[in-house]
Amino acid sequence: MQINPAHIIARKRDGFVLEPDEIAAFINGYVDGRIPDYQMSAMSMAIYFRGMTPLETASLTQAMLASGSRLTWPRGLPKVDKHSTGGVGDKVSLILAPLLACCGVQVPMISGRGLGATGGTLDKLESIPGFRTDLTETEIAHVLNTVGCVITGQTANLVPADKWLYALRDVTATVASIPLITASIMSKKLAEGLDALVLDVKFGSGAFMKTEAQARELAQSLAAVGTQSGLRTVALLTDMNQPLGRMCGNAVEVDETVQALQGKGPSDLMELTLALGAELLVMTHAASNTLEATQQLQRCIDNGAGYEKFAEMVRVQVGDLDAPRPVASATDVVAQTAGYITRMDCEALGQAIVIMGGGRWQVTDRVDFSVGLEMLVRIGDAVTAGQPLVRVFANPSQLDRVQSTLRDAIVIGPEPAPPQRLIVERIAP
Numbered sequence: 001m002q003i004n005p006a007h008i009i010a011r012k013r014d015g016f017v018l019e020p021d022e023i024a025a026f027i028n029g030y031v032d033g034r035i036p037d038y039q040m041s042a043m044s045m046a047i048y049f050r051g052m053t054p055l056e057t058a059s060l061t062q063a064m065l066a067s068g069s070r071l072t073w074p075r076g077l078p079k080v081d082k083h084s085t086g087g088v089g090d091k092v093s094l095i096l097a098p099l100l101a102c103c104g105v106q107v108p109m110i111s112g113r114g115l116g117a118t119g120g121t122l123d124k125l126e127s128i129p130g131f132r133t134d135l136t137e138t139e140i141a142h143v144l145n146t147v148g149c150v151i152t153g154q155t156a157n158l159v160p161a162d163k164w165l166y167a168l169r170d171v172t173a174t175v176a177s178i179p180l181i182t183a184s185i186m187s188k189k190l191a192e193g194l195d196a197l198v199l200d201v202k203f204g205s206g207a208f209m210k211t212e213a214q215a216r217e218l219a220q221s222l223a224a225v226g227t228q229s230g231l232r233t234v235a236l237l238t239d240m241n242q243p244l245g246r247m248c249g250n251a252v253e254v255d256e257t258v259q260a261l262q263g264k265g266p267s268d269l270m271e272l273t274l275a276l277g278a279e280l281l282v283m284t285h286a287a288s289n290t291l292e293a294t295q296q297l298q299r300c301i302d303n304g305a306g307y308e309k310f311a312e313m314v315r316v317q318v319g320d321l322d323a324p325r326p327v328a329s330a331t332d333v334v335a336q337t338a339g340y341i342t343r344m345d346c347e348a349l350g351q352a353i354v355i356m357g358g359g360r361w362q363v364t365d366r367v368d369f370s371v372g373l374e375m376l377v378r379i380g381d382a383v384t385a386g387q388p389l390v391r392v393f394a395n396p397s398q399l400d401r402v403q404s405t406l407r408d409a410i411v412i413g414p415e416p417a418p419p420q421r422l423i424v425e426r427i428a429p
């Protein structure tokens with residue numbers, strides 16, 4: 001289709017609804033170089049301000065999906081994945097992928113790196129010496145067939161439109177747009193050739209979406225596009241006003257993963273992991289209901305199969321789980337006053353990890369896997385003056401730069417905070 005990009009941008013800017021073939025032609029033009037970055041930037045900004053109808057969002061997703069190859073699988077066990085919109089201490093993927101692989105489904109998980117306050121699954125896994133996250137499509141298929149689960153980075157051929165568009169959005173302040181986020185996430189998930197997808201859409205101080213209402217809107221948009229594209233999709237709306245589990249960082253989160261798979265995981269982390277996994281087992285009929293699915297997953301923890309599967313995945317992806325994963329020396333940050341933990345600035349906790357070198361502000365930054373935090377309190381806990389609130393794994397010079405940030409991020413008040421539910425809503429179109 002011959003198009004005039006400026007005309008399409010103007011139509012979006014003026015609030016008209018774009019036709020699916022206009023959207024497809026625009027994305028094709030961008031991918032093959034006929035539409036330059038400045039016109040794609042203008043289009044992103046128009047979408048950012050005008051939004052998109054569900055049909056436009058679905059068309060954008062399909063156009064981006066069509067920009068690259070799709071993983072295809074021979075008939076066999078159902079293929080499933082979980083996607084989180086990102087948070088602090090979120091190591092659910094590391095625990096869930098091997099558990100699911102023990103329960104009659106396969107998990108071709110394409111994950112991302114941390115950027116800003118939220119951690120990234122690939123960085124966590126790379127704290128395991130030798131672990132490869134740059135598998136080719138042939139290698140992904142090999143690991144999946146051998147182990148039943150694989151966690152790796154996006155390949156060059158999967159959704160190239162997203163790779164370029166995301167980088168452009170990052171520098172043009174157009175990331176926080178629900179249709180653009182939806183198309184970005186769902187095009188990548190649809191490219192995995194899945195039978196079912198569960199989305200963990202987080203809200204709160206440590207999440208991309210700060211309010212529950214914004215997260216609900218995103219969850220509905222993601223689930224609608226998945227379902228319209230023929231992918232069984234369920235989203236859980238979950239609270240990210242405090243870190244998930246105790247550990248936040250890279251090597252320390254792998255340590256907590258190992259503990260969780262050995263039956264010693266903290267209750268919030270396990271509740272969410274099992275809930276997300278149960279959705280996938282029910283959607284693919286690997287279990288007939290949520291209770292049965294949860295029991296199935298729990299059994300794989302109790303009998304050690306989940307841990308064995310994780311160790312196998314690490315081995316096949318060339319990692320050495322027995323090699324030391326250095327953790328920096330520990331110092332506790334203590335409460336200045338007595339009271340109750342009323343609130344946490346979870347984003348500031350995540351940013352403290354980045355400042356210590358455990359994350360990145362820019363995609364090219366190197367990550368220090370040894371730094372991190374261990375949360376010693378949760379919202380609602382009573383504390384006394386001098387009680388340790390958070391254990392910081394850092395070298396002394398890094399510690400000085402974050403100590404006051406950490407102290408301020410954990411707010412102590414005179415009254416107990418009302419209890420918060422971790423899983424707030426289930427969204428299934």
Ligand code: URA
Pocket residue numbers: 166175180181182184185
């Ligand atoms: N994660 C993605 O993959 N894409 C977005 O646009 C935002 C978060």
